[in-house]
Amino acid sequence: MAFTEFRPLAEKSLIEYIKATSVLSDKIGNNFGDLKIKEVGDGNLNFVYIVASPSGSFVIKQALPYIRWIGESWPMTKERAYFEALALREHGRLCPENVPEVYHFDRTMSVIAMRYLEPPHIILRKGLIAGIEYPLLAEHMSDYMAKTLYYTSLLYRTTTEHKRDVAEFCGNVELSRLTEQVVFSDPYKISQYNRWTSPYLDHDTEAVREDNILKLEVAELKSMFCERAQALVHGDLHTGSVMVTHDSTQVIDPEFAFYGPMGFDIGAFIGNLILAFYAQDGHADQMNDRIRYKEWILRTIRETWSLFYKKFTALWDEHKDGSGEAYIPEIYNNPELQLLVQRKYMQDLLHDTLGFGAAKMIRRIVGVAHVEDFESITDASKRAKCEQQALDLAKMLLKERKKFQSIDEVVLAIQQVQ
Amino acid sequence: MAFTEFRPLAEKSLIEYIKATSVLSDKIGNNFGDLKIKEVGDGNLNFVYIVASPSGSFVIKQALPYIRWIGESWPMTKERAYFEALALREHGRLCPENVPEVYHFDRTMSVIAMRYLEPPHIILRKGLIAGIEYPLLAEHMSDYMAKTLYYTSLLYRTTTEHKRDVAEFCGNVELSRLTEQVVFSDPYKISQYNRWTSPYLDHDTEAVREDNILKLEVAELKSMFCERAQALVHGDLHTGSVMVTHDSTQVIDPEFAFYGPMGFDIGAFIGNLILAFYAQDGHADQMNDRIRYKEWILRTIRETWSLFYKKFTALWDEHKDGSGEAYIPEIYNNPELQLLVQRKYMQDLLHDTLGFGAAKMIRRIVGVAHVEDFESITDASKRAKCEQQALDLAKMLLKERKKFQSIDEVVLAIQQVQ
Numbered sequence: 115m116a117f118t119e120f121r122p123l124a125e126k127s128l129i130e131y132i133k134a135t136s137v138l139s140d141k142i143g144n145n146f147g148d149l150k151i152k153e154v155g156d157g158n159l160n161f162v163y164i165v166a167s168p169s170g171s172f173v174i175k176q177a178l179p180y181i182r183w184i185g186e187s188w189p190m191t192k193e194r195a196y197f198e199a200l201a202l203r204e205h206g207r208l209c210p211e212n213v214p215e216v217y218h219f220d221r222t223m224s225v226i227a228m229r230y231l232e233p234p235h236i237i238l239r240k241g242l243i244a245g246i247e248y249p250l251l252a253e254h255m256s257d258y259m260a261k262t263l264y265y266t267s268l269l270y271r272t273t274t275e276h277k278r279d280v281a282e283f284c285g286n287v288e289l290s291r292l293t294e295q296v297v298f299s300d301p302y303k304i305s306q307y308n309r310w311t312s313p314y315l316d317h318d319t320e321a322v323r324e325d326n327i328l329k330l331e332v333a334e335l336k337s338m339f340c341e342r343a344q345a346l347v348h349g350d351l352h353t354g355s356v357m358v359t360h361d362s363t364q365v366i367d368p369e370f371a372f373y374g375p376m377g378f379d380i381g382a383f384i385g386n387l388i389l390a391f392y393a394q395d396g397h398a399d400q401m402n403d404r405i406r407y408k409e410w411i412l413r414t415i416r417e418t419w420s421l422f423y424k425k426f427t428a429l430w431d432e433h434k435d436g437s438g439e440a441y442i443p444e445i446y447n448n449p450e451l452q453l454l455v456q457r458k459y460m461q462d463l464l465h466d467t468l469g470f471g472a473a474k475m476i477r478r479i480v481g482v483a484h485v486e487d488f489e490s491i492t493d494a495s496k497r498a499k500c501e502q503q504a505l506d507l508a509k510m511l512l513k514e515r516k517k518f519q520s521i522d523e524v525v526l527a528i529q530q531v532q
Numbered sequence: 533m534a535f536t537e538f539r540p541l542a543e544k545s546l547i548e549y550i551k552a553t554s555v556l557s558d559k560i561g562n563n564f565g566d567l568k569i570k571e572v573g574d575g576n577l578n579f580v581y582i583v584a585s586p587s588g589s590f591v592i593k594q595a596l597p598y599i600r601w602i603g604e605s606w607p608m609t610k611e612r613a614y615f616e617a618l619a620l621r622e623h624g625r626l627c628p629e630n631v632p633e634v635y636h637f638d639r640t641m642s643v644i645a646m647r648y649l650e651p652p653h654i655i656l657r658k659g660l661i662a663g664i665e666y667p668l669l670a671e672h673m674s675d676y677m678a679k680t681l682y683y684t685s686l687l688y689r690t691t692t693e694h695k696r697d698v699a700e701f702c703g704n705v706e707l708s709r710l711t712e713q714v715v716f717s718d719p720y721k722i723s724q725y726n727r728w729t730s731p732y733l734d735h736d737t738e739a740v741r742e743d744n745i746l747k748l749e750v751a752e753l754k755s756m757f758c759e760r761a762q763a764l765v766h767g768d769l770h771t772g773s774v775m776v777t778h779d780s781t782q783v784i785d786p787e788f789a790f791y792g793p794m795g796f797d798i799g800a801f802i803g804n805l806i807l808a809f810y811a812q813d814g815h816a817d818q819m820n821d822r823i824r825y826k827e828w829i830l831r832t833i834r835e836t837w838s839l840f841y842k843k844f845t846a847l848w849d850e851h852k853d854g855s856g857e858a859y860i861p862e863i864y865n866n867p868e869l870q871l872l873v874q875r876k877y878m879q880d881l882l883h884d885t886l887g888f889g890a891a892k893m894i895r896r897i898v899g900v901a902h903v904e905d906f907e908s909i910t911d912a913s914k915r916a917k918c919e920q921q922a923l924d925l926a927k928m929l930l931k932e933r934k935k936f937q938s939i940d941e942v943v944l945a946i947q948q949v950q
Contacts, residue, residue, distance in 0.1 A: 268758055273709045276758070277702040284699035291691045294857065303862040326869045333873055337858060340686055340694070341760050439712065440755060444721040451744045455751055 117223050120192065123176050125151055128163060131174075131225070137218050138227055143169025159190070159369070164230055171232070172217055177224040177369070190288060194369040195224035197286040201371030202228065204346060205262045212258040212363050231357045231364050238356040238363075239486055242390040243397060245407045252414045254363035255356070255383060256421035263376045264429040266346035268440040276373075276439075280343045283372040290340075290372050293349065297477045298336035302329050307482035314498030318505055319480045331512055335469045343373035351382040352474065352485075353390060377466025380422065385471030385508075387415050388528060389478060389487050392504035396491030412525050419464070419521040427456050465515045468524065472512035479505050507531040535641050538610065541594050543569055546581060549592075549643070555636050556645055561587025577608070577787070582648055589650070590635055595642040595787070608706060612787040613642035615704040619789030620646065622764060623680045630676040630781050649775045649782050656774040656781075660808040661815060661905055663825045670832045672781035673774070673801060674839035681794045682847040684764035686858040694791075694857075698761045701790040708758075708790050711767065715895045716754035720747050725900035732916030736923055737898045749931055753887045761791035769800040770892065770903075771808065795884025798840065803889030803926075805833050806946060807896060807905050810922040814909030830943050837882070837939040845874050883933045886942065890930035897923050925949040 117131055128151060132138045142149060145167040155162035161176040177195035180187045199219040206213035214229040241248065268276055300308055302323055310319045322328065348355065349370030357364045391411045394404040434452070435443045446452055478485045479501045488504075491497035507528060511518075518524055535549055546569060550556045560567060563585035573580035579594040595613035598605045617637040624631035632647040659666065686694055718726055720741055728737045740746065766773065767788030775782045809829045812822040852870070853861045864870055896903045897919045906922075909915035925946060929936075936942055 268755070273712060273758060274705050277705040277708070281699040281702035284695040284702075287692050287695040290695070291857075294691060299860050299863060303860065303865075326866070326872060329863055329869060330872050330876060333859060333864075334876075337686070340691060340858070341762050343759050343761065439709075440758070441751060442717050442721065445717060445747055446751075447721075448744070451747060454744060454748050458748060458752075 117220070120179075120223055122178060123161060123163075123174070123223070123225070125153075125163075128165070128174065131223070132165065135218060135220075135227075138165075138172065141170045141172050141217060141227075142167040145169045160195075166230065171230040172227050173214075173230045175226045175228070190292070192224040193221075194286065194289050195219075195226055196221050197283065197289070197371050198367070198369040199226050200282070201346065201348065201368035202226070204266070205258075205348070205365070205368065208265045209258050209261040212254055212365055214364055214366060231362075231366075234359050235357045235362065235364065236359075237354055238358045239353040239386070239390070241358055242353060242387075242411070243393070243487055243490055245394075245397065245402060245404060247407070247410050248358050248360065248363070248414075250361060251358065251363060252417035252421055255365075256418050256425055258363070258365055259351075259376075259380055259383070259422050260425035260429060263345040263347070263379065264426050266373075267344055267376070268438060269430055270433055270436065270438045272437055273439050276343070279346065280373040283346065286370070286372050289349070289370045290374075293370060294336065294340065296482055297473055298332055298339065301477045301481040302332060305482075308480060309482070309484070310480045311488075311494055311498040311501055314495060315480070315501060315505075318502060322476065322480055322505075322509070325509070327513055328509055331469070331515075332473060335466075335473055335512075338375050338466065339378060339470075342375045344375050345373065346371060347374045347376065347379045348382075349374065349378070351379045352386040353383070353487075354386075354485075356383075375466055375470070377463055377468075378470045380419070380463070380467040381470030381472070382474050383471075384415055384418060384467060385474040386478075386485070387411055387418070388471070388507065389475055389485055389504055391415075391528060392500045392507070393485075393487035393491065396488070396493070396496050396500045412528065415528075416521050416525050419467070419524075423460055427460065430456060461519075464518065464521070468511045468515035468518060472508040472515070475504055475508035476512070479508075503531055535638070538597075538641055540596060541579060541581070541592070541641070541643070543571075543581075546583070546592065549641070550583065553636060553638075553645075556583075556590065559588045559590050559635060559645075560585035563587045584648065589648040590645045591632075591648045593644045593646070608710070610642040612704065612707050613637075613644055614639050615701065615707070615789050616785070616787040617644050618700070619764065619766065619786035620644070622684070623676075623766070623783070623786065626683045627676050627679040630672055630783055632782055632784060649780075649784075652777045653775045653780065653782065654777075655772055656776045657771040657804070657808070657904055659776055660771060660805075660829070661811070661908055663812075663815065663820060663822060665825070665828050666776050666778065666781070666832075668779060669776065669781060670835035670839055674836050674843055676781070676783055677769075677794075677798055677801070678840050678843035678847060681763045681765070681797065682844050684791075685762055685794070686856060687848055688851055688854065688856045690855055691857050694761070697764065698791040701764065704788070704790050707767070707788045708792075711788060712754065712758065714900055715891055716750055716757065719895045719899040720750060723900075726898060727900070727902070728898045729906075729912055729916040729919055732913060733898070733919060733923075736920060740894065740898055740923075740927070743927070745931055746927055749887070749933075750891060753884075753891055753930075756793050756884065757796060757888075760793045762793050763791065764789060765792045765794065765797045766800075767792065767796070769797045770804040771801070771905075772804075772903075774801075793884055793888070795881055795886075796888045798837070798881070798885040799888030799890070800892050801889075802833055802836060802885060803892040804896075804903070805829055805836070806889070806925065807893055807903055807922055809833075809946060810918045810925070811903075811905035811909065814906070814911070814914050814918045830946065833946075834939050834943050837885070837942075841878055845878065848874060879937070882936065882939070886929045886933035886936060890926040890933070893922055893926035894930070897926075921949055 148167050150166045152164045154164055159181045163174045165172055177192040179192045181190045202216050216228045218227040348368045355367045394408050398404040488497055488501055566585050568584045570582045577599045581592045583590055595610040597610045599608045620634050634646045636645040766786045773785045812826050816822040906915055906919055
């Protein structure tokens, strides 16, 4: 049976598919006798299978033509697999240490085969809930973000390369629209999909919908999200899109990838660390008050930005006489000016990061998709208290973002809203 | 002889071409006996022929695979004709009163046939040099800009429509790169193409190249030009791209069209009116001191922006419950908030307009392509004085643009730099 048109893979057809695809059967040493297949997808968007034999392993991810959320099924193009594969390969080329290798992509079947991230890799969010410290997390994530964002921006590339790739990723519009809806729209209006910890946050949710200044500022962020093609962003870089061990950090699931503002990625990651910070009080118990862990999260937030700043500007310095067309060396031709433009660029980027990070926090508290950090706090009043702190901080950050000069000020603000 | 591959049209082959193209031969009533053909192109970028018989007329514009500037020939894709035709048709659909009708487009031959703008239509720039008042100019140009910019933005359209068209116009990258070079780069560095009224402006030209703050601000504008797909802009909306009579205003030559910042168009037009203002002293003589004409130009600048503001926000109000995805009515759901978002949007747009307008002024004084407004002032010291005033105003506008609250403040600033 050939795979000349799309069909969802079940376990049996998956084996046939592997047999028909030499790169995959080679990967498992053609060892079909001892093959183990395990479905691990959460079933929201995709099928995900781990395929392993004693000779080798891989993961198969197949996009389905719908997504499921809170019981409802929304149609959603399976072409997203194409953009996910494209982004995995491009980001993987730029930062191979932190992106799983793609072995095979099949556009007809919307199938990506990639490296299986073996145990003890777990989803970062689960590690944060468990209170585990990852000493290399800031180092790795700053590396990943500096490289993927710098090298796909006009700081490094020509306009010709840039426009070609921007045009290509315009094709991923259905996923971009989904983000527009769930991040920038639904939380600020009455929507059947919104939910929150009721009755505790009833008033706060209403206040979000009635805050004119907040909605004014969200409009600016949304317009940047829709109009500004600054770099190839992952598009969904929360702590559930990162797998970690003590030594390894792997960024997965870039199906929302497109050319957008850099701050959308950095903000997603930092915003979700802040959510993890505020969830800790809900996870504290007599054995562990989580106080030191909260300090580690704040340190990680600070280091992620500081290291990102250092690495991003180092790449900029290294390639400043290259073919990037944003800052022509004959114009930006003295050290004072170079410092001036870098400081302004990074300051603007910090403000974007805070704005998008805050928007991502808000939508996880009053919008459709919540985070396990809070959801796993079973006591609703305790959960609501954590969420309320996070929401208060996020609203302030979103509205006041342009007043922040440094990440230290941000960390201070987080500490003050407790 | 068929026209199955590109060749430049000379008078003889043009007649063959018309005979082979029924929509064109019909247009002139198949009246080849009395046909008059006149080449009117300036030869810089294109062949332009006026074709007229007693039964009808049209203009033929053919893009050539190069452009000529200051004697040198640069290769330049003739595919620009495709984007010009696309923009003429789209803008023409949105504002038929101010865009010449396209009768025929041939991608292979890079040929556009369109309405012949019969005498007394002249290029607006020539009218401004001659000191002619056009009482409907602000009314018409504000109409054109409000309609073309509003209807191609996310204020009116869905993300799906927007991304599709953004991707298409990414193909016009060669022309966008040319703008990047001549507007945002060359004036700020030593370039063999730059020229200026020497020796009078030697110091001013050097000062532009050594002004760190100016170069910092130009970088922000360039990045907006390259990254921000706000609306389908004309891309070259100076006073040489407008043909006028007392009653008619027609916008031509959108071969630089792409999805970019709205302020780039509005700024180009207003910036070129400011250049015309400062050139007047060089055209004054004993018969006409041009003082009243300068007042008319200032009035036209003020009215262009004020009417644009009024019409653009009126379109926004009219369609606020439509399918535009930037400001969802369920979120922007009270009059106070609607006013707040419009004011912020228009304030930001004024700042972009001033920044881009200033950049367009600067490049016309110290860059490769100058304007006839100044070039026609034969006395070099007199010309230099006019240019210097324009340059001083432009530098100030570019650096201080975000401090301006209204067009009245801009007009006041123009009056003060004299």
